[in-house]
Amino acid sequence: MRILILGTGGMANTHAKNFAEIEGVELVGGVDVDPARVEAFNSTHGIQRGFGSLDAALAWGEFDAIANVTPDSIHHPTTMAALNAGKHVFCEKPLATDHTKAMEMTETAERLGLVNMVNLTYRNVAQLQKARDIVQSGQIGKVKHFEASYLQSWLVSKAWGDWRTESQWLWRLSKKHGSNGVLGDIGVHILDFAAYGAGSDFSKVFCRLETFDKAEGNKIGEYDLDANDSFAMTAQLENGALGVIHATRWATGHFNELRLRVYGDHGSVEVQHRHDWSKLFTCLGDDIETGVWTEVAVDPVPTNYMRFVEAVRTGRNLEPSFRHATNIQKVLDIATVTDRDKYEHKV
CATH class of the missing domain: 3.40.50.720 (NAD(P)-binding Rossmann-like Domain)
Incomplete structure:
Protein backbone atom coordinates (compact mmCIF):
# COMPACT_ATOMS: atom_id res chain seq x y z
CA MET A 1 0.00 0.00 0.00
CA TYR A 122 -8.27 9.33 21.21
CA ARG A 123 -9.92 6.29 19.66
CA ASN A 124 -6.39 4.87 20.11
CA VAL A 125 -6.86 4.96 23.91
CA ALA A 126 -7.45 1.35 24.96
CA GLN A 127 -9.15 2.48 28.19
CA LEU A 128 -11.82 4.34 26.19
CA GLN A 129 -12.42 1.31 24.00
CA LYS A 130 -12.84 -0.90 27.08
CA ALA A 131 -15.15 1.63 28.77
CA ARG A 132 -17.41 1.59 25.71
CA ASP A 133 -17.49 -2.22 25.79
CA ILE A 134 -18.52 -2.15 29.46
CA VAL A 135 -21.27 0.41 28.81
CA GLN A 136 -22.62 -1.40 25.75
CA SER A 137 -22.58 -4.76 27.52
CA GLY A 138 -25.10 -3.38 30.00
CA GLN A 139 -22.85 -3.80 33.04
CA ILE A 140 -23.59 -0.27 34.30
CA GLY A 141 -27.28 -0.57 33.45
CA LYS A 142 -29.18 2.23 31.75
CA VAL A 143 -26.98 5.30 31.25
CA LYS A 144 -28.42 8.27 33.11
CA HIS A 145 -25.70 10.90 33.27
CA PHE A 146 -22.21 11.70 31.96
CA GLU A 147 -19.53 14.34 32.34
CA ALA A 148 -16.55 15.00 30.08
CA SER A 149 -13.72 17.50 29.98
CA TYR A 150 -10.67 18.34 27.87
CA LEU A 151 -8.16 20.52 29.67
CA GLN A 152 -5.08 22.21 28.19
CA SER A 153 -2.85 24.93 29.63
CA TRP A 154 -0.78 26.26 26.74
CA LEU A 155 -2.25 29.76 27.13
CA VAL A 156 -0.75 29.71 30.64
CA SER A 157 2.34 27.51 30.42
CA LYS A 158 5.20 27.52 27.90
CA ALA A 159 5.66 23.75 28.25
CA TRP A 160 4.60 23.30 24.60
CA GLY A 161 6.23 26.52 23.38
CA ASP A 162 5.37 30.22 23.51
CA TRP A 163 2.07 30.83 21.72
CA ARG A 164 2.79 34.58 21.59
CA THR A 165 5.64 34.08 19.11
CA GLU A 166 4.90 30.81 17.29
CA SER A 167 2.56 30.57 14.31
CA GLN A 168 1.68 26.93 15.07
CA TRP A 169 -0.24 28.22 18.10
CA LEU A 170 -1.28 31.70 16.99
CA TRP A 171 -3.34 30.44 14.05
CA ARG A 172 -5.44 28.42 16.49
CA LEU A 173 -6.51 31.71 18.12
CA SER A 174 -7.50 33.49 14.90
CA LYS A 175 -10.73 33.02 12.95
CA LYS A 176 -9.35 34.47 9.73
CA HIS A 177 -6.58 31.87 9.84
CA GLY A 178 -9.16 29.08 9.80
CA SER A 179 -9.61 28.46 13.52
CA ASN A 180 -12.95 27.64 15.12
CA GLY A 181 -11.29 28.03 18.50
CA VAL A 182 -11.18 25.51 21.28
CA LEU A 183 -14.62 24.24 20.18
CA GLY A 184 -13.37 23.31 16.71
CA ASP A 185 -9.87 22.25 17.72
CA ILE A 186 -10.26 20.06 20.80
CA GLY A 187 -14.05 20.18 21.08
CA VAL A 188 -14.26 17.65 18.26
CA HIS A 189 -12.11 15.29 20.34
CA ILE A 190 -14.02 15.53 23.60
CA LEU A 191 -17.41 15.28 21.88
CA ASP A 192 -16.27 12.08 20.20
CA PHE A 193 -14.67 10.86 23.45
CA ALA A 194 -17.94 11.40 25.33
CA ALA A 195 -20.38 10.01 22.76
CA TYR A 196 -18.18 7.02 21.92
CA GLY A 197 -17.56 6.12 25.56
CA ALA A 198 -21.21 6.58 26.51
CA GLY A 199 -22.31 4.52 23.51
CA SER A 200 -24.77 7.02 22.05
CA ASP A 201 -24.92 10.02 19.72
CA PHE A 202 -26.13 13.50 20.67
CA SER A 203 -29.76 14.60 20.49
CA LYS A 204 -29.74 18.11 22.08
CA VAL A 205 -27.05 20.63 23.00
CA PHE A 206 -26.63 24.06 24.52
CA CYS A 207 -23.21 25.70 24.55
CA ARG A 208 -21.58 28.86 25.86
CA LEU A 209 -18.34 30.10 24.27
CA GLU A 210 -15.87 32.59 25.71
CA THR A 211 -12.90 34.45 24.27
CA PHE A 212 -10.66 36.09 26.85
CA ASP A 213 -8.31 39.07 26.42
CA LYS A 214 -4.82 37.80 25.62
CA ALA A 215 -2.86 40.76 24.20
CA GLU A 216 -3.15 44.49 23.62
CA GLY A 217 -6.02 44.98 21.21
CA ASN A 218 -6.28 41.18 21.06
CA LYS A 219 -3.94 41.17 18.09
CA ILE A 220 -0.38 39.88 17.56
CA GLY A 221 1.07 40.70 14.14
CA GLU A 222 -1.30 39.39 11.47
CA TYR A 223 -3.28 37.33 13.99
CA ASP A 224 -6.56 38.63 15.43
CA LEU A 225 -7.02 36.71 18.69
CA ASP A 226 -10.78 36.31 18.30
CA ALA A 227 -11.36 32.54 18.39
CA ASN A 228 -12.97 31.06 21.51
CA ASP A 229 -10.70 29.85 24.32
CA SER A 230 -13.24 27.95 26.45
CA PHE A 231 -16.63 26.32 26.12
CA ALA A 232 -19.16 24.82 28.50
CA MET A 233 -21.93 22.62 27.10
CA THR A 234 -24.96 20.77 28.39
CA ALA A 235 -26.02 17.87 26.21
CA GLN A 236 -28.48 15.00 25.98
CA LEU A 237 -27.72 11.75 24.21
CA GLU A 238 -30.08 9.65 22.11
CA ASN A 239 -30.10 7.07 24.93
CA GLY A 240 -31.62 9.74 27.19
CA ALA A 241 -28.54 10.45 29.29
CA LEU A 242 -27.97 14.06 30.34
CA GLY A 243 -24.48 15.46 30.74
CA VAL A 244 -22.00 18.29 30.71
CA ILE A 245 -18.94 18.79 28.54
CA HIS A 246 -16.34 21.52 28.86
CA ALA A 247 -12.95 22.38 27.44
CA THR A 248 -10.41 25.16 27.79
CA ARG A 249 -6.84 26.23 27.06
CA TRP A 250 -6.64 27.99 30.43
CA ALA A 251 -6.54 24.89 32.65
CA THR A 252 -3.43 25.69 34.67
CA GLY A 253 -1.60 22.50 35.65
CA HIS A 254 -3.18 20.32 32.96
CA PHE A 255 -1.01 19.95 29.85
CA ASN A 256 -3.37 17.71 27.88
CA GLU A 257 -5.99 15.81 29.83
CA LEU A 258 -9.30 14.19 28.85
CA ARG A 259 -11.73 12.73 31.35
CA LEU A 260 -15.05 10.94 30.95
CA ARG A 261 -17.42 9.64 33.62
CA VAL A 262 -20.51 7.65 32.62
CA TYR A 263 -23.11 6.87 35.29
CA GLY A 264 -25.73 4.12 34.98
CA ASP A 265 -28.36 2.77 37.35
CA HIS A 266 -26.19 -0.32 38.05
CA GLY A 267 -22.67 1.11 37.97
CA SER A 268 -20.26 3.64 36.53
CA VAL A 269 -17.06 3.92 34.50
CA GLU A 270 -14.39 6.61 34.43
CA VAL A 271 -11.64 7.16 31.86
CA GLN A 272 -8.68 9.44 32.55
CA HIS A 273 -6.25 10.15 29.74
CA ARG A 274 -3.19 12.37 29.91
CA HIS A 275 -0.24 12.90 27.62
CA ASP A 276 1.78 10.45 29.72
CA TRP A 277 -0.73 7.82 30.95
CA SER A 278 -4.27 6.49 30.70
CA LYS A 279 -6.45 4.82 33.35
CA LEU A 280 -9.85 3.16 33.52
CA PHE A 281 -11.88 2.78 36.72
CA THR A 282 -15.19 1.04 37.38
CA CYS A 283 -17.70 1.00 40.21
CA LEU A 284 -19.82 -2.11 39.71
CA GLY A 285 -21.76 -4.73 41.65
CA ASP A 286 -21.52 -4.54 45.44
CA ASP A 287 -19.06 -1.64 45.12
CA ILE A 288 -21.88 0.76 44.30
CA GLU A 289 -22.98 0.49 47.94
CA THR A 290 -19.54 1.45 49.28
CA GLY A 291 -18.38 3.80 46.53
CA VAL A 292 -15.29 1.72 45.82
CA TRP A 293 -13.65 2.24 42.43
CA THR A 294 -11.38 -0.38 40.86
CA GLU A 295 -8.71 0.26 38.25
CA VAL A 296 -9.09 -2.03 35.23
CA ALA A 297 -6.11 -3.31 33.24
CA VAL A 298 -6.58 -3.25 29.46
CA ASP A 299 -4.70 -4.55 26.43
CA PRO A 300 -3.50 -2.30 23.59
CA VAL A 301 -5.85 -1.72 20.66
CA PRO A 302 -5.15 -1.17 16.94
CA THR A 303 -4.47 2.47 16.12
CA ASN A 304 -6.44 4.56 13.65
CA TYR A 305 -3.46 4.24 11.29
CA MET A 306 -3.64 0.45 11.46
CA ARG A 307 -7.40 0.46 10.95
CA PHE A 308 -7.11 2.72 7.91
CA VAL A 309 -4.58 0.40 6.29
CA GLU A 310 -6.81 -2.59 7.09
CA ALA A 311 -9.79 -0.77 5.57
CA VAL A 312 -7.95 -0.04 2.32
CA ARG A 313 -6.67 -3.61 2.10
CA THR A 314 -10.08 -5.18 2.71
CA GLY A 315 -12.20 -2.54 0.96
CA ARG A 316 -14.40 -2.29 4.07
CA ASN A 317 -14.66 1.14 5.67
CA LEU A 318 -13.95 1.31 9.41
CA GLU A 319 -14.59 3.87 12.12
CA PRO A 320 -14.12 6.72 12.72
CA SER A 321 -15.55 7.42 9.27
CA PHE A 322 -16.23 10.68 7.45
CA ARG A 323 -19.94 10.23 8.23
CA HIS A 324 -19.29 9.98 11.95
CA ALA A 325 -17.04 13.07 11.85
CA THR A 326 -19.74 14.87 9.86
CA ASN A 327 -22.27 14.13 12.61
CA ILE A 328 -19.83 15.54 15.18
CA GLN A 329 -19.34 18.62 12.98
CA LYS A 330 -23.11 19.15 13.02
CA VAL A 331 -23.01 19.25 16.82
CA LEU A 332 -20.15 21.77 16.70
CA ASP A 333 -22.06 23.98 14.26
CA ILE A 334 -25.21 23.84 16.39
CA ALA A 335 -23.15 24.62 19.51
CA THR A 336 -22.09 27.89 17.90
CA VAL A 337 -25.72 28.70 17.04
CA THR A 338 -26.86 28.01 20.62
CA ASP A 339 -24.22 30.40 21.94
CA ARG A 340 -25.67 33.07 19.67
CA ASP A 341 -29.33 32.29 20.35
CA LYS A 342 -28.90 31.50 24.05
CA TYR A 343 -31.20 28.48 24.02
CA GLU A 344 -30.98 24.73 23.42
CA HIS A 345 -31.23 23.23 19.92
CA LYS A 346 -31.95 19.72 18.68
CA VAL A 347 -29.18 18.02 16.72
Whole structure:
Protein backbone atom coordinates (compact mmCIF):
# COMPACT_ATOMS: atom_id res chain seq x y z
CA MET A 1 0.00 0.00 0.00
CA ARG A 2 1.44 3.37 -1.05
CA ILE A 3 0.64 6.49 0.96
CA LEU A 4 1.17 10.18 0.18
CA ILE A 5 1.56 12.58 3.12
CA LEU A 6 -0.21 15.86 2.32
CA GLY A 7 1.13 18.65 4.53
CA THR A 8 4.42 18.25 6.37
CA GLY A 9 3.87 20.20 9.60
CA GLY A 10 4.23 18.83 13.13
CA MET A 11 1.40 16.27 13.07
CA ALA A 12 2.59 14.90 9.71
CA ASN A 13 5.60 13.42 11.50
CA THR A 14 3.25 11.36 13.68
CA HIS A 15 1.42 10.12 10.58
CA ALA A 16 4.64 9.23 8.80
CA LYS A 17 6.08 7.41 11.81
CA ASN A 18 2.93 5.37 12.44
CA PHE A 19 2.31 4.42 8.82
CA ALA A 20 5.98 3.50 8.28
CA GLU A 21 5.78 1.00 11.14
CA ILE A 22 2.97 -0.98 9.45
CA GLU A 23 4.20 -3.92 7.42
CA GLY A 24 3.58 -3.52 3.70
CA VAL A 25 3.03 0.24 3.82
CA GLU A 26 5.32 2.50 1.78
CA LEU A 27 5.51 6.29 2.12
CA VAL A 28 5.98 7.36 -1.48
CA GLY A 29 5.63 11.15 -1.40
CA GLY A 30 5.38 14.29 0.66
CA VAL A 31 3.52 17.47 -0.33
CA ASP A 32 3.99 21.00 0.96
CA VAL A 33 3.91 24.50 -0.50
CA ASP A 34 7.21 25.17 1.32
CA PRO A 35 10.03 23.43 -0.63
CA ALA A 36 12.46 23.53 2.30
CA ARG A 37 9.93 21.99 4.67
CA VAL A 38 8.96 19.12 2.37
CA GLU A 39 12.64 18.42 1.66
CA ALA A 40 13.43 18.24 5.37
CA PHE A 41 10.37 16.09 6.05
CA ASN A 42 11.19 13.64 3.26
CA SER A 43 14.79 13.40 4.43
CA THR A 44 13.68 12.60 7.98
CA HIS A 45 11.30 9.85 6.90
CA GLY A 46 13.19 8.43 3.91
CA ILE A 47 10.59 9.56 1.35
CA GLN A 48 11.92 9.87 -2.19
CA ARG A 49 9.46 12.22 -3.89
CA GLY A 50 8.45 15.72 -2.91
CA PHE A 51 5.74 17.90 -4.47
CA GLY A 52 4.84 21.56 -4.14
CA SER A 53 1.12 20.97 -4.65
CA LEU A 54 -1.48 18.23 -4.47
CA ASP A 55 -2.23 18.79 -8.15
CA ALA A 56 1.36 17.87 -9.02
CA ALA A 57 1.17 14.76 -6.84
CA LEU A 58 -2.13 13.69 -8.39
CA ALA A 59 -0.70 14.21 -11.88
CA TRP A 60 2.01 11.68 -10.90
CA GLY A 61 -0.59 9.50 -9.25
CA GLU A 62 1.52 6.52 -8.15
CA PHE A 63 -0.11 6.07 -4.74
CA ASP A 64 -3.23 4.49 -3.25
CA ALA A 65 -4.18 6.87 -0.46
CA ILE A 66 -3.38 10.20 1.13
CA ALA A 67 -2.94 11.19 4.74
CA ASN A 68 -4.38 14.71 4.79
CA VAL A 69 -2.48 16.69 7.43
CA THR A 70 -3.19 20.18 6.05
CA PRO A 71 -4.67 23.05 8.12
CA ASP A 72 -8.37 22.67 8.99
CA SER A 73 -9.63 25.09 6.33
CA ILE A 74 -7.77 23.17 3.60
CA HIS A 75 -9.23 19.74 4.41
CA HIS A 76 -12.28 20.20 2.18
CA PRO A 77 -10.72 21.25 -1.15
CA THR A 78 -7.77 18.87 -0.89
CA THR A 79 -9.86 15.89 0.18
CA MET A 80 -12.37 16.53 -2.60
CA ALA A 81 -9.56 16.64 -5.16
CA ALA A 82 -8.06 13.40 -3.84
CA LEU A 83 -11.42 11.59 -3.79
CA ASN A 84 -12.27 12.69 -7.31
CA ALA A 85 -8.89 11.30 -8.38
CA GLY A 86 -9.86 7.93 -6.90
CA LYS A 87 -7.66 8.06 -3.79
CA HIS A 88 -8.63 6.77 -0.35
CA VAL A 89 -8.33 9.47 2.33
CA PHE A 90 -7.25 9.47 5.98
CA CYS A 91 -7.97 13.01 7.15
CA GLU A 92 -6.94 14.89 10.26
CA LYS A 93 -9.72 16.26 12.44
CA PRO A 94 -11.92 18.20 12.15
CA LEU A 95 -13.07 16.81 8.83
CA ALA A 96 -14.11 20.30 7.67
CA THR A 97 -14.87 23.74 9.07
CA ASP A 98 -18.66 23.29 8.79
CA HIS A 99 -21.28 20.59 8.38
CA THR A 100 -22.10 21.40 4.75
CA LYS A 101 -18.54 20.89 3.56
CA ALA A 102 -18.13 17.76 5.72
CA MET A 103 -21.30 16.26 4.26
CA GLU A 104 -20.11 16.91 0.69
CA MET A 105 -16.86 15.09 1.49
CA THR A 106 -18.76 12.20 3.06
CA GLU A 107 -21.25 11.76 0.25
CA THR A 108 -18.51 11.96 -2.38
CA ALA A 109 -16.38 9.30 -0.67
CA GLU A 110 -19.37 7.00 -0.21
CA ARG A 111 -20.61 7.50 -3.77
CA LEU A 112 -17.19 6.67 -5.17
CA GLY A 113 -16.76 3.67 -2.86
CA LEU A 114 -13.52 4.99 -1.36
CA VAL A 115 -12.22 4.35 2.14
CA ASN A 116 -12.68 7.44 4.29
CA MET A 117 -11.53 7.82 7.89
CA VAL A 118 -10.77 10.68 10.27
CA ASN A 119 -7.93 10.68 12.75
CA LEU A 120 -9.86 11.15 15.99
CA THR A 121 -6.71 10.19 17.87
CA TYR A 122 -8.27 9.33 21.21
CA ARG A 123 -9.92 6.29 19.66
CA ASN A 124 -6.39 4.87 20.11
CA VAL A 125 -6.86 4.96 23.91
CA ALA A 126 -7.45 1.35 24.96
CA GLN A 127 -9.15 2.48 28.19
CA LEU A 128 -11.82 4.34 26.19
CA GLN A 129 -12.42 1.31 24.00
CA LYS A 130 -12.84 -0.90 27.08
CA ALA A 131 -15.15 1.63 28.77
CA ARG A 132 -17.41 1.59 25.71
CA ASP A 133 -17.49 -2.22 25.79
CA ILE A 134 -18.52 -2.15 29.46
CA VAL A 135 -21.27 0.41 28.81
CA GLN A 136 -22.62 -1.40 25.75
CA SER A 137 -22.58 -4.76 27.52
CA GLY A 138 -25.10 -3.38 30.00
CA GLN A 139 -22.85 -3.80 33.04
CA ILE A 140 -23.59 -0.27 34.30
CA GLY A 141 -27.28 -0.57 33.45
CA LYS A 142 -29.18 2.23 31.75
CA VAL A 143 -26.98 5.30 31.25
CA LYS A 144 -28.42 8.27 33.11
CA HIS A 145 -25.70 10.90 33.27
CA PHE A 146 -22.21 11.70 31.96
CA GLU A 147 -19.53 14.34 32.34
CA ALA A 148 -16.55 15.00 30.08
CA SER A 149 -13.72 17.50 29.98
CA TYR A 150 -10.67 18.34 27.87
CA LEU A 151 -8.16 20.52 29.67
CA GLN A 152 -5.08 22.21 28.19
CA SER A 153 -2.85 24.93 29.63
CA TRP A 154 -0.78 26.26 26.74
CA LEU A 155 -2.25 29.76 27.13
CA VAL A 156 -0.75 29.71 30.64
CA SER A 157 2.34 27.51 30.42
CA LYS A 158 5.20 27.52 27.90
CA ALA A 159 5.66 23.75 28.25
CA TRP A 160 4.60 23.30 24.60
CA GLY A 161 6.23 26.52 23.38
CA ASP A 162 5.37 30.22 23.51
CA TRP A 163 2.07 30.83 21.72
CA ARG A 164 2.79 34.58 21.59
CA THR A 165 5.64 34.08 19.11
CA GLU A 166 4.90 30.81 17.29
CA SER A 167 2.56 30.57 14.31
CA GLN A 168 1.68 26.93 15.07
CA TRP A 169 -0.24 28.22 18.10
CA LEU A 170 -1.28 31.70 16.99
CA TRP A 171 -3.34 30.44 14.05
CA ARG A 172 -5.44 28.42 16.49
CA LEU A 173 -6.51 31.71 18.12
CA SER A 174 -7.50 33.49 14.90
CA LYS A 175 -10.73 33.02 12.95
CA LYS A 176 -9.35 34.47 9.73
CA HIS A 177 -6.58 31.87 9.84
CA GLY A 178 -9.16 29.08 9.80
CA SER A 179 -9.61 28.46 13.52
CA ASN A 180 -12.95 27.64 15.12
CA GLY A 181 -11.29 28.03 18.50
CA VAL A 182 -11.18 25.51 21.28
CA LEU A 183 -14.62 24.24 20.18
CA GLY A 184 -13.37 23.31 16.71
CA ASP A 185 -9.87 22.25 17.72
CA ILE A 186 -10.26 20.06 20.80
CA GLY A 187 -14.05 20.18 21.08
CA VAL A 188 -14.26 17.65 18.26
CA HIS A 189 -12.11 15.29 20.34
CA ILE A 190 -14.02 15.53 23.60
CA LEU A 191 -17.41 15.28 21.88
CA ASP A 192 -16.27 12.08 20.20
CA PHE A 193 -14.67 10.86 23.45
CA ALA A 194 -17.94 11.40 25.33
CA ALA A 195 -20.38 10.01 22.76
CA TYR A 196 -18.18 7.02 21.92
CA GLY A 197 -17.56 6.12 25.56
CA ALA A 198 -21.21 6.58 26.51
CA GLY A 199 -22.31 4.52 23.51
CA SER A 200 -24.77 7.02 22.05
CA ASP A 201 -24.92 10.02 19.72
CA PHE A 202 -26.13 13.50 20.67
CA SER A 203 -29.76 14.60 20.49
CA LYS A 204 -29.74 18.11 22.08
CA VAL A 205 -27.05 20.63 23.00
CA PHE A 206 -26.63 24.06 24.52
CA CYS A 207 -23.21 25.70 24.55
CA ARG A 208 -21.58 28.86 25.86
CA LEU A 209 -18.34 30.10 24.27
CA GLU A 210 -15.87 32.59 25.71
CA THR A 211 -12.90 34.45 24.27
CA PHE A 212 -10.66 36.09 26.85
CA ASP A 213 -8.31 39.07 26.42
CA LYS A 214 -4.82 37.80 25.62
CA ALA A 215 -2.86 40.76 24.20
CA GLU A 216 -3.15 44.49 23.62
CA GLY A 217 -6.02 44.98 21.21
CA ASN A 218 -6.28 41.18 21.06
CA LYS A 219 -3.94 41.17 18.09
CA ILE A 220 -0.38 39.88 17.56
CA GLY A 221 1.07 40.70 14.14
CA GLU A 222 -1.30 39.39 11.47
CA TYR A 223 -3.28 37.33 13.99
CA ASP A 224 -6.56 38.63 15.43
CA LEU A 225 -7.02 36.71 18.69
CA ASP A 226 -10.78 36.31 18.30
CA ALA A 227 -11.36 32.54 18.39
CA ASN A 228 -12.97 31.06 21.51
CA ASP A 229 -10.70 29.85 24.32
CA SER A 230 -13.24 27.95 26.45
CA PHE A 231 -16.63 26.32 26.12
CA ALA A 232 -19.16 24.82 28.50
CA MET A 233 -21.93 22.62 27.10
CA THR A 234 -24.96 20.77 28.39
CA ALA A 235 -26.02 17.87 26.21
CA GLN A 236 -28.48 15.00 25.98
CA LEU A 237 -27.72 11.75 24.21
CA GLU A 238 -30.08 9.65 22.11
CA ASN A 239 -30.10 7.07 24.93
CA GLY A 240 -31.62 9.74 27.19
CA ALA A 241 -28.54 10.45 29.29
CA LEU A 242 -27.97 14.06 30.34
CA GLY A 243 -24.48 15.46 30.74
CA VAL A 244 -22.00 18.29 30.71
CA ILE A 245 -18.94 18.79 28.54
CA HIS A 246 -16.34 21.52 28.86
CA ALA A 247 -12.95 22.38 27.44
CA THR A 248 -10.41 25.16 27.79
CA ARG A 249 -6.84 26.23 27.06
CA TRP A 250 -6.64 27.99 30.43
CA ALA A 251 -6.54 24.89 32.65
CA THR A 252 -3.43 25.69 34.67
CA GLY A 253 -1.60 22.50 35.65
CA HIS A 254 -3.18 20.32 32.96
CA PHE A 255 -1.01 19.95 29.85
CA ASN A 256 -3.37 17.71 27.88
CA GLU A 257 -5.99 15.81 29.83
CA LEU A 258 -9.30 14.19 28.85
CA ARG A 259 -11.73 12.73 31.35
CA LEU A 260 -15.05 10.94 30.95
CA ARG A 261 -17.42 9.64 33.62
CA VAL A 262 -20.51 7.65 32.62
CA TYR A 263 -23.11 6.87 35.29
CA GLY A 264 -25.73 4.12 34.98
CA ASP A 265 -28.36 2.77 37.35
CA HIS A 266 -26.19 -0.32 38.05
CA GLY A 267 -22.67 1.11 37.97
CA SER A 268 -20.26 3.64 36.53
CA VAL A 269 -17.06 3.92 34.50
CA GLU A 270 -14.39 6.61 34.43
CA VAL A 271 -11.64 7.16 31.86
CA GLN A 272 -8.68 9.44 32.55
CA HIS A 273 -6.25 10.15 29.74
CA ARG A 274 -3.19 12.37 29.91
CA HIS A 275 -0.24 12.90 27.62
CA ASP A 276 1.78 10.45 29.72
CA TRP A 277 -0.73 7.82 30.95
CA SER A 278 -4.27 6.49 30.70
CA LYS A 279 -6.45 4.82 33.35
CA LEU A 280 -9.85 3.16 33.52
CA PHE A 281 -11.88 2.78 36.72
CA THR A 282 -15.19 1.04 37.38
CA CYS A 283 -17.70 1.00 40.21
CA LEU A 284 -19.82 -2.11 39.71
CA GLY A 285 -21.76 -4.73 41.65
CA ASP A 286 -21.52 -4.54 45.44
CA ASP A 287 -19.06 -1.64 45.12
CA ILE A 288 -21.88 0.76 44.30
CA GLU A 289 -22.98 0.49 47.94
CA THR A 290 -19.54 1.45 49.28
CA GLY A 291 -18.38 3.80 46.53
CA VAL A 292 -15.29 1.72 45.82
CA TRP A 293 -13.65 2.24 42.43
CA THR A 294 -11.38 -0.38 40.86
CA GLU A 295 -8.71 0.26 38.25
CA VAL A 296 -9.09 -2.03 35.23
CA ALA A 297 -6.11 -3.31 33.24
CA VAL A 298 -6.58 -3.25 29.46
CA ASP A 299 -4.70 -4.55 26.43
CA PRO A 300 -3.50 -2.30 23.59
CA VAL A 301 -5.85 -1.72 20.66
CA PRO A 302 -5.15 -1.17 16.94
CA THR A 303 -4.47 2.47 16.12
CA ASN A 304 -6.44 4.56 13.65
CA TYR A 305 -3.46 4.24 11.29
CA MET A 306 -3.64 0.45 11.46
CA ARG A 307 -7.40 0.46 10.95
CA PHE A 308 -7.11 2.72 7.91
CA VAL A 309 -4.58 0.40 6.29
CA GLU A 310 -6.81 -2.59 7.09
CA ALA A 311 -9.79 -0.77 5.57
CA VAL A 312 -7.95 -0.04 2.32
CA ARG A 313 -6.67 -3.61 2.10
CA THR A 314 -10.08 -5.18 2.71
CA GLY A 315 -12.20 -2.54 0.96
CA ARG A 316 -14.40 -2.29 4.07
CA ASN A 317 -14.66 1.14 5.67
CA LEU A 318 -13.95 1.31 9.41
CA GLU A 319 -14.59 3.87 12.12
CA PRO A 320 -14.12 6.72 12.72
CA SER A 321 -15.55 7.42 9.27
CA PHE A 322 -16.23 10.68 7.45
CA ARG A 323 -19.94 10.23 8.23
CA HIS A 324 -19.29 9.98 11.95
CA ALA A 325 -17.04 13.07 11.85
CA THR A 326 -19.74 14.87 9.86
CA ASN A 327 -22.27 14.13 12.61
CA ILE A 328 -19.83 15.54 15.18
CA GLN A 329 -19.34 18.62 12.98
CA LYS A 330 -23.11 19.15 13.02
CA VAL A 331 -23.01 19.25 16.82
CA LEU A 332 -20.15 21.77 16.70
CA ASP A 333 -22.06 23.98 14.26
CA ILE A 334 -25.21 23.84 16.39
CA ALA A 335 -23.15 24.62 19.51
CA THR A 336 -22.09 27.89 17.90
CA VAL A 337 -25.72 28.70 17.04
CA THR A 338 -26.86 28.01 20.62
CA ASP A 339 -24.22 30.40 21.94
CA ARG A 340 -25.67 33.07 19.67
CA ASP A 341 -29.33 32.29 20.35
CA LYS A 342 -28.90 31.50 24.05
CA TYR A 343 -31.20 28.48 24.02
CA GLU A 344 -30.98 24.73 23.42
CA HIS A 345 -31.23 23.23 19.92
CA LYS A 346 -31.95 19.72 18.68
CA VAL A 347 -29.18 18.02 16.72
